[in-house]
Amino acid sequence: MKEEKKLQERCGKQNPFSVPEGYFEGFADRIMEQLPERESREVPPITTWQRIKPWIYMAAMFCGLMLSVRMFVGEKASTDNDTTEASELADEYIDGIINQTMMDDYTLYQYLTDANAEIYK
Structure with missing residues (x-):
């Protein structure tokens, strides 16, 4: 406080900056x-x-984006197990499947021909 009063006494309260008369007109x-x-x-x-x-x-x-996605990802494989043909399975698996189902040859033949007929409808 004392320092402020000393500064005010020394310099005064007058604004040191002034604008010339008619400057803004x-x-x-x-x-x-x-x-x-x-x-x-x-x-x-x-x-x-x-x-x-x-x-x-x-x-x-967007066309380029779709083509690049299609090229890198590819088409989805079919997950529908009902359309799987017997020829797609290896022979070593077929014997085991036949033994587990306990079907005779005639019943198995009928099942395969019915399934084959449904695929080609």
């Missing part, structure tokens, strides 16, 4: 006179191609 006019003249440019008309070009590029991007 013609300020805007003086600035506008100093600016260079702006050239007016005519805007060319927008063509149809310029309007649809972003949409075409976006469609091409």
